[in-house]
Amino acid sequence: MKIAIILISLGILGFYLMDIFFGIGFGVQHFSNGVKDLYLSNSKDILKVSNVVTSIVVNFRGFDTLGEVTVLFLASTALGGILYKKRHHVGERSVLFPASRIVMSGAKLLFPSIVLLGAYVFIHGHLSPGGGFQGGTIIATGFLLMLLTYRNYSVSHNRLVYFESLAGILFISIGLVGYFSKGSFLENVLPVGNMNDLFSGGVIGIIYIAVGFKVAAELTGIIYTVLHEKD
Amino acid sequence: MIYVILTLVLLLLMVASAIYAIWQKDLLYAVIASGILSLFLSIVFVILQAPDVALTEAAIGVALTTIIFIIAIRNTVRYEDEHDKKKKVKTTTK
Numbered sequence: 001m002k003i004a005i006i007l008i009s010l011g012i013l014g015f016y017l018m019d020i021f022f023g024i025g026f027g028v029q030h031f032s033n034g035v036k037d038l039y040l041s042n043s044k045d046i047l048k049v050s051n052v053v054t055s056i057v058v059n060f061r062g063f064d065t066l067g068e069v070t071v072l073f074l075a076s077t078a079l080g081g082i083l084y085k086k087r088h089h090v091g092e093r094s095v096l097f098p099a100s101r102i103v104m105s106g107a108k109l110l111f112p113s114i115v116l117l118g119a120y121v122f123i124h125g126h127l128s129p130g131g132g133f134q135g136g137t138i139i140a141t142g143f144l145l146m147l148l149t150y151r152n153y154s155v156s157h158n159r160l161v162y163f164e165s166l167a168g169i170l171f172i173s174i175g176l177v178g179y180f181s182k183g184s185f186l187e188n189v190l191p192v193g194n195m196n197d198l199f200s201g202g203v204i205g206i207i208y209i210a211v212g213f214k215v216a217a218e219l220t221g222i223i224y225t226v227l228h229e230k231d
Numbered sequence: 232m233i234y235v236i237l238t239l240v241l242l243l244l245m246v247a248s249a250i251y252a253i254w255q256k257d258l259l260y261a262v263i264a265s266g267i268l269s270l271f272l273s274i275v276f277v278i279l280q281a282p283d284v285a286l287t288e289a290a291i292g293v294a295l296t297t298i299i300f301i302i303a304i305r306n307t308v309r310y311e312d313e314h315d316k317k318k319k320v321k322t323t324t325k
Contacts, residue, residue, distance in 0.1 A: 121286065
């Protein structure tokens, strides 16, 4: 039953992805003299996004970003699959030198501000430099600091998997909503608002928040798995 | 002009830390040197007006890659072969 549901949903997803894929029209020349001017004018006039890099990465080249996120997901899954057997009976991590009291207090003080910085970077991805990948990595370094400092600090693996899966589902469903309503994958469906506002750029902000959660969960999972690997 | 000089100095420092990372037999020092290379590289990206790439390089190159290499060194061996380890121990005990 479970396998049948998985196969049917994979089939539906594969059909629509192939439909989009063949609709792209490879080899057909769309633009005569490059696309850079079109990107610049479109992200300024149509999308109203001040960070042009973000508008290219998430909106014009959103399918590539989906591929990058999938590569990261596959890497973390493969690492978890390789190291899975040895993770059954781990207690405390083996540390060479226990952290001193100064390091412990400093880490406790720094951890919320690191997570806040990461959240700021991916929420403001369409206004300032940075985005989902950068913000997620900064949050993962915050978790890395806590994991290295406290011997018995642990991250719930189930919660990480939930965050990761929900963020991936959100990304793909936004893309499919764009496909069904506007006819192209990851097409903008929300109002764009004014330039330099927090609520501008349509779906870019939501997609970058999803990507940020996904990258943070994946990298934290990778670090947690590697740290618990004993010889 | 000052940015050109700063970029050249940073590039020279990058090359120096890369050569140090290859030359050093102690793998822990080599990993720290490659992390310092990433730090200089991220400053170069800021000078070249690519702050997005600089953020990625600073977070991944300096922090995550270095830490994962250090964890790998802790679980394996720190020196490239036993000979270097003996030489190091001998020089420190003298």
